[in-house]
Amino acid sequence: xxxxxxxxxxxxxxxxxxxxxxxxxxxxxxxxxxxxxxxxxxxxxxxxxxxxxxxxxxxxxxxxxxxxxxxxxxxxxxxxxxxxxxxxxxxxxxxxxxxxxxxxxxxxxxxxxxxxxxxxxxxxxxxxxxxxxxxxxxxxxxxxxxxxxxxxxxxxxxxxxxxxxxxxxxxxxxxxxxxxxxxxxxxxxxxxxxxxxxxxxxxxxxxxxxxxxxxxxxxxxxxxxxxxxxxxxxxxxxxxxxxxxxxxxxxxxxxxxxxxxxxxxxxxxxxxxxxxxxxxxxxxxxxxxxxxxxxxxxxxxxxxxxxxxxxxxxxxxxxxxxxxxxxxxxxxxxxxxxxxxxxxxxxxxxxxxxxxxxxxxxxxxxxxxxxxxxxxxxxxxxxxxxxxxxxxxxxxxxxxxxxxxxxxxxxxxxxxxxxxxxxxxxxxxxxxxxxxxxxxxxxxxxxxxxxxxxxxxxxxxxxxxxxxxxxxxxxxxxxxxxxxxxxxxxxxxxxxxxxxxxxxxxxxxxxxxxxxxxxxxxxxxxxxxxxxxxxxxxxxxxxxxxxxxxxxxxxxxxxxxxxxxxxxxxxxxxxxxxxxxxxxxxxxxxxxxxxxxxxxxxxxxxxxxxxxxxxxxxxxxxxxxxxxxxxxxxxxxxxxxxxxxxxxxxxxxxxxxxxxxxxxxxxxxxxxxxxxxxxxxxxxxxxxxxxxxxxxxxxxxxxxxxxxxxxxxxxxxxxxxxxxxxxxxxxxxxxxxxxxxxxxxxxxxxxxxxxxxxxxxxxxxxxxxxxxxxxxxxxxxxxxxxxxxxxxxxxxxxxxxxxxxxxxxxxxxxxxxxxxxxxxxxxxxxxxxxxxxxxxxxxxxxxx
Amino acid sequence: xxxxxxxxxxxxxxxxxxxxxxxxxxxxxxxxxxxxxxxxxxxxxxxxxxxxxxxxxxxxxxxxxxxxxxxxxxxxxxxxxxxxxxxxxxxxxxxxxxxxxxxxxxxxxxxxxxxxxx
Numbered sequence: 001x002x003x004x005x006x007x008x009x010x011x012x013x014x015x016x017x018x019x020x021x022x023x024x025x026x027x028x029x030x031x032x033x034x035x036x037x038x039x040x041x042x043x044x045x046x047x048x049x050x051x052x053x054x055x056x057x058x059x060x061x062x063x064x065x066x067x068x069x070x071x072x073x074x075x076x077x078x079x080x081x082x083x084x085x086x087x088x089x090x091x092x093x094x095x096x097x098x099x100x101x102x103x104x105x106x107x108x109x110x111x112x113x114x115x116x117x118x119x120x121x122x123x124x125x126x127x128x129x130x131x132x133x134x135x136x137x138x139x140x141x142x143x144x145x146x147x148x149x150x151x152x153x154x155x156x157x158x159x160x161x162x163x164x165x166x167x168x169x170x171x172x173x174x175x176x177x178x179x180x181x182x183x184x185x186x187x188x189x190x191x192x193x194x195x196x197x198x199x200x201x202x203x204x205x206x207x208x209x210x211x212x213x214x215x216x217x218x219x220x221x222x223x224x225x226x227x228x229x230x231x232x233x234x235x236x237x238x239x240x241x242x243x244x245x246x247x248x249x250x251x252x253x254x255x256x257x258x259x260x261x262x263x264x265x266x267x268x269x270x271x272x273x274x275x276x277x278x279x280x281x282x283x284x285x286x287x288x289x290x291x292x293x294x295x296x297x298x299x300x301x302x303x304x305x306x307x308x309x310x311x312x313x314x315x316x317x318x319x320x321x322x323x324x325x326x327x328x329x330x331x332x333x334x335x336x337x338x339x340x341x342x343x344x345x346x347x348x349x350x351x352x353x354x355x356x357x358x359x360x361x362x363x364x365x366x367x368x369x370x371x372x373x374x375x376x377x378x379x380x381x382x383x384x385x386x387x388x389x390x391x392x393x394x395x396x397x398x399x400x401x402x403x404x405x406x407x408x409x410x411x412x413x414x415x416x417x418x419x420x421x422x423x424x425x426x427x428x429x430x431x432x433x434x435x436x437x438x439x440x441x442x443x444x445x446x447x448x449x450x451x452x453x454x455x456x457x458x459x460x461x462x463x464x465x466x467x468x469x470x471x472x473x474x475x476x477x478x479x480x481x482x483x484x485x486x487x488x489x490x491x492x493x494x495x496x497x498x499x500x501x502x503x504x505x506x507x508x509x510x511x512x513x514x515x516x517x518x519x520x521x522x523x524x525x526x527x528x529x530x531x532x533x534x535x536x537x538x539x540x541x542x543x544x545x546x547x548x549x550x551x552x553x554x555x556x557x558x559x560x561x562x563x564x565x566x567x568x569x570x571x572x573x574x575x576x577x578x579x580x581x582x583x584x585x586x587x588x589x590x591x592x593x594x595x596x597x598x599x600x601x602x603x604x605x606x607x608x609x610x611x612x613x614x615x616x617x618x619x620x621x622x623x624x625x626x627x628x629x630x631x632x633x634x635x636x637x638x639x640x641x642x643x644x645x646x647x648x649x650x651x652x653x654x655x656x657x658x659x660x661x662x663x664x665x666x667x668x669x670x671x672x673x674x675x676x677x678x679x680x681x682x683x684x685x686x687x688x689x690x691x692x693x694x695x696x697x698x699x700x701x702x703x704x705x706x707x708x709x710x711x712x713x714x715x716x717x718x719x720x721x722x723x724x725x726x727x728x729x730x731x732x733x734x735x736x737x738x739x740x741x742x743x744x745x746x747x748x749x750x751x752x753x754x755x756x757x758x759x760x761x762x763x764x765x766x767x768x769x770x771x772x773x774x775x776x777x778x779x780x781x782x783x784x785x786x787x788x789x790x791x792x793x794x795x796x797x798x799x800x801x802x803x804x805x806x807x808x809x810x811x812x813x814x815x816x817x818x819x820x821x822x823x824x825x826x827x828x829x830x831x832x833x834x835x836x837x838x839x840x841x842x843x844x845x846x847x848x
Numbered sequence: 849x850x851x852x853x854x855x856x857x858x859x860x861x862x863x864x865x866x867x868x869x870x871x872x873x874x875x876x877x878x879x880x881x882x883x884x885x886x887x888x889x890x891x892x893x894x895x896x897x898x899x900x901x902x903x904x905x906x907x908x909x910x911x912x913x914x915x916x917x918x919x920x921x922x923x924x925x926x927x928x929x930x931x932x933x934x935x936x937x938x939x940x941x942x943x944x945x946x947x948x949x950x951x952x953x954x955x956x957x958x959x960x961x962x963x964x965x966x
Contacts, residue, residue: 006910021902024879024928027921028898031880034923055899063903067910 010068017068021061029054075402079409087413093382094414097375100775101418101469104371105461106425107364107768113430113454115357117446118264118350121453124257126197127299128343130162131261132306134296136317139334146293148326149276154316155298160309162301163195166294167260169267170285171441171709173551173740175242176229179733182549182740183225183268184442185243186260187285190272193220193254195299203237203252210272218272219248223256224445225268243271244551245738246282259445261297261342264350266443282553291326297342306339313337349444353437356760363520363768366513368461370772372469373506374779379411379469380503381786383477390478403478411470412463419462423455436760438753441547441591441709441743476502503783504819510779511823512830514772519831521762521769528758535685535694536587536623536747543622543747544721545586546712546728549740557706558638563736564707565634568615570731571714576724578717581618582710587687587747588754589711595688598668599698601654606668609650610687610697613705619645619682621713622747629661629680632701636679642703645680650696665698676700690754713747721746776823784816864896864904865913866947869932869940872914876931878921879905905930913939 010017032050037043054060087094122128134155135144147155149166156164165188172185189195190213193205205211206218219241221230230236236250248271260267273294274280279287300309314337324330347354383390390403398406437444536543550560564582571580585591598606616632627648636643644665651660664675684694716724725744732739752759788795795808871877871885882905883896908914913936921927932940 006912010910020928021906023926025902027878027925027927028880028902030925031921053898055897060899060902063899064906067903067906 007068007070011070014065014068018061018065021064025054025057025060076405076409079406080413082406083410083413086410087417090382093378094417096778097378097414098418098421100371100374100778101368101415101465102421102425103771103775104364104368105419105422105458105465106429107367107771108361108461109422109426109454109458110429110433111357111361111364112457113426113451114353114433114446115361116451116453116457118347118353118357121451123261123263123343123345124198124255127302128345129341130300130302131196131342132298132300132309132339133342134164134298134313135338135340136329136335137338138332139336140332144338145328147296148291148293148324148329149288150290150324150326151317151320152296154320155296155313158309158312158316160301160304160312161298163191164296164298165189165192165195166273166296167192168273168285168294169260169265169442171549172243172269172283173245173549173554173738174269175245175738179737180740182547182742183243184266185285186267186270187273187283188270190215192270192272195297198254198258200252201255202234203250205252205254206272207251213275215272215275215278217246217248218251219243220252220254220270221250222254222266222268222270223258224266226253229268241269243269244282244553246280262346262348264348264437264444264446266445284553298339306341310337310339313339349438349440349442350446352757353760356757356764359520359761360764360768363517363765366517367768367772367775368465369468370510370513370775370779372465373510374775374782375414376469376473377503377506377779377782379407379473380477381782383407383473384786387477394478400478404474407474407478408466408470411466411474415462415466415470418465419458422458422462426454426458433760433764436756436763438756439743439745440589440753472502507776507779507783508819508823508826510772510776511820512825512827514769514776515824515827516830516834517765517769517772519827520834521765523835524758524761524765528755528762531690531755531758533686533690533751535683536751538623539719540623540747540751542716542719542721544714544716544725544728545743545745545747545750546714546725546732546741547709547743548582548707548712548732549709549742550707550738552708554738560706560708561638561702563739564615564702564710565637567712567732567735568617569634570735571712571728572617574724574727574731576717576727578715579617579620580712580714581615581621582707582712583615583618583622584613584705584707584710585688586612586614586618586711586713587622587685588690588750589688591709597698599650599654599665599696600668601663601665603666605654607650607653607696609646610695611700612687612697613700613702613707615701618699618713621715623715624685625683627681627683628659629678631680632699636701636703638703640703642674642676643679643701644676645682645699646678647682647684647694647697649684649694650698651678651681653696674704690751711743712741780816780819783819784812787815788812863947864900865908866940866943867894867896868901868904868908868930869913869936869943872930872932872936873940876917876919876929878927878929880927882930908936911939912936 029047029050032053033043033046036046036049041049051057123131125131134147136147136151137144152164152166155161167186167188169184169186171182173180174183175181190206190210193200194211199205200220201223203220205220207216210216210218221236226232226236237252239250240247241250242248254270259265271283271286274286274288276288276290279289298309300306304312317335317337321329321335329335393406394400394403434446437446550563552560555563568580568582571577574580585595595611596608597611599609600606614632616634616636619626619631624647629645632643632645646654646660646665654660654665655663660678660681663678665678666673666675682699685697686692686694687697688695712728714724714728718724729741732741791812795812798808798811799805867886868882871882871889874885877885879901883898883901886894886896905914905916909916909930913933914930915933916928916930918926919929
């Protein structure tokens with residue numbers, strides 16, 4: 001056995017080795033010739049005899065060379081080198097092929113990236129699979145409840161958990177310099193970061209005191225918030241910020257990509273929970289009242305199973321229940337601990353992206369198929385041009401396998417090049433995808449960095465694509481007729497190949513698939529347009545929404561009511577404002593999917609209606625048509641007679657065709673049985689759920705309720721809403737700077753966001769469809785142009801023999817039309833089947 | 849039967865290595881001399897093909913059984929000389945005993961047939 005080491009050292013000095021062999025053979029020949037001359041031959045004869053004796057010198061060299069060459073490695077390297085040369089020689093071909101592949105792969109990469117980060121990516125915490133959510137389930141009702149803080153200590157002593165912490169997310173009023181803003185805060189146990197195994201990128205994940213159970217006014221910023229609000233300044237550590245006016249000290253910044261346990265929820269700042277029983281007036285959420293239930297997360301010890309831990313924790317619960325004084329648990333009957341793994345993370349608001357992403361994944365795969373077919377087609381056509389080269393290579397001894405390998409090396413290079421391009425394209429497409437993610441009152445983040453997993457996916461996809469588009473041409477084109485090829489011009493011998501079934505099937509399937517994509521895009525677009533509400537008057541783009549959060553800890557209900565009324569008054573007077581009003585929820589808000597109450601005019605006949613609380617001016621601002629009666633006024637205030645406005649559906653349900661004005665309604669579950677007088681009727685609308693039919697609805701005004709997180713709706717008479725937004729902010733500042741506003745957008749944007757599913761599909765499927773169409777058209781053009789150019793001679797002969805130009809044209813067009821016809825038929829069949837499949841998953845039918 | 853003039857015999861596979869090593873036992877030598885020596889010693893019965901000699905030499909060198917060095921030949925030209933290594937000697941011993949066993953076995957098998965044919 002030749003040692004690998006020696007082989008390698010010889011390979012390194014292979015040039016010297018060759019030289020040595022050459023010199024050695026020369027010496028041999030000289031010696032041999034000398035001897036022959038001594039035997040009596042002439043010098044010339046002797047030299048020739050010596051050479052003859054040596055035999056095939058090339059073969060000899062080749063034989064010897066195997067000792068320092070790595071055939072298995074060097075041949076592929078040779079193939080690749082040759083492929084690189086070819087790639088550079090055919091720049092246009094390379095660019096077109098790589099670009100169409102890259103578009104296909106890139107689209108897949110972007111959607112994979114989105115799916116991965118939304119659904120599959122493990123949470124960026126250590127050993128996420130050990131994390132469980134603890135809840136208490138009631139045997140009687142089957143409902144679950146959050147464990148109270150009083151149970152935290154027994155839970156920790158169960159001995160099966162490595163650590164237990166609680167969390168609660170809520171909006172906070174943040175002030176640092178200038179006006180207050182509303183941020184998402186999360187109140188967590190001091191050991192939160194330690195149990196999750198998350199370190200801060202600067203500072204500490206809470207100070208050591210807090211981590212060991214004491215309390216201090218520590219704040220840990222999220223990476224995004226740190227970047228957005230402080231520009232990533234590392235000097236923030238130790239600075240004081242105010243949350244709901246209470247001073248906190250920034251002690252650390254959590255790492256990028258860490259968003260806690262709910263995917264997509266962008267928490268800005270985390271602060272520690274107060275110790276048992278203590279309360280902070282400014283931040284009620286910080287308090288650790290013993291009966292308060294909080295999200296409770298535990299990390300299992302590595303040697304305890306879920307069932308084991310559940311049993312141990314249950315023992316603690318039964319013990320706790322015997323002594324607890326908290327009514328809902330003391331009187332709750334049989335209760336048990338339920339542990340649910342949360343390592344995958346709750347996908348929360350991102351759930352609505354799931355179906356569109358899966359659908360798009362399928363569509364993108366189709367595009368890739370089309371792109372592969374295109375490139376395969378191009379490769380076959382190019383192989384025809386290279387037929388001579390292939391024939392020459394095989395005549396001097398290249399085996400078919402070697403030729404195929406050469407072709408595959410070219411495909412591989414092409415697909416890797418396309419893959420690299422695809423990462424760039426994918427990143428860009430992913431960026432476009434993020435624009436569709438709805439931003440409600442809680443900001444949503446999508447970690448769209450092209451992570452290693454996506455790059456790996458791209459690599460795998462490139463290889464699959466390489467085989468898909470490279471194998472068939474490699475097999476087909478290396479099956480060459482040597483003699484014919486070398487003798488004649490190349491087109492004749494390979495001609496029957498390109499006009500063969502392979503290209504035709506490819507082009508027809510391209511047509512079919514792009515048709516499927518276009519039909520899909522059409523359906524999605526139609527669905528979206530059908531759902532686009534016309535309920536909100538003209539120009540939803542002129543309606544500006546400002547959500548406000550006057551913190552309940554700082555402003556009393558009376559203050560909030562007065563401030564809201566004053567704000568509406570001031571903003572209504574701003575020039576350019578047609579109407580302005582506040583609503584607790586407003587149409588299509590992100591805060592509630594719906595708020596419903598049973599309403600009755602006569603006892604015993606409740607009608608379920610959507611409810612909201614609004615001020616005067618609201619209906620005109622959003623453009624809900626007032627049908628009868630009046631709007632709310634400023635005199636509809638606390639203490640004055642209770643009034644409501646209802647929509648036509650509710651009026652019809654309660655009173656039939658009778659006039660509803662001045663009638664009274666009650667809330668069926670209102671113990672005080674307060675009567676509300678109907679003072680107005682407005683038109684129907686899809687108020688909370690844009691996908692459903694208009695529902696009965698009732699609007700109260702802020703008479704016995706104060707705004708909690710109201711949204712100011714302002715209708716502008718001009719299209720330029722920027723100036724108006726500035727003016728409204730100015731009014732707010734003049735009124736009170738501690739009134740954070742956020743989530744400023746137009747009603748149009750809000751409508752778009754509630755149609756996120758349909759919009760993603762309509763837009764991206766449309767883009768994908770046109771991409772596919774362009775690819776198919778290019779493919780069709782390519783094959784026709786090629787087949788026509790190949791038949792130039794035939795056309796000439798036909799014309800010479802008297803064929804009319806028209807009949808020749810028809811002869812050529814027939815081929816194209818046939819391909820188109822077959823492709824379209826197949827495409828339509830597929831579309832119908834695909835649509836059936838889809839409509840089961842997505843209830844957004846055409847026929848609405 | 850009249851004796852035919854001695855015709856050249858094809859070398860059996862694998863025996864060339866053995867012959868080269870044996871030749872080098874006499875002292876360092878270059879390729880051409882090795883070939884000549886084998887030819888002469890076998891009374892011209894064995895002719896070493898140059899086409900297999902040099903690849904064989906390089907293979908032996910790669911195996912570490914011979915070592916190569918450049919030296920001046922008897923005629924004063926630069927030539928590539930080979931000498932046997934200790935690893936090569938061991939190889940030679942084992943190859944030779946294998947060969948002897950082989951020829952003995954062949955002899956035993958072939959002898960009766962020859963006698964019967966007489």
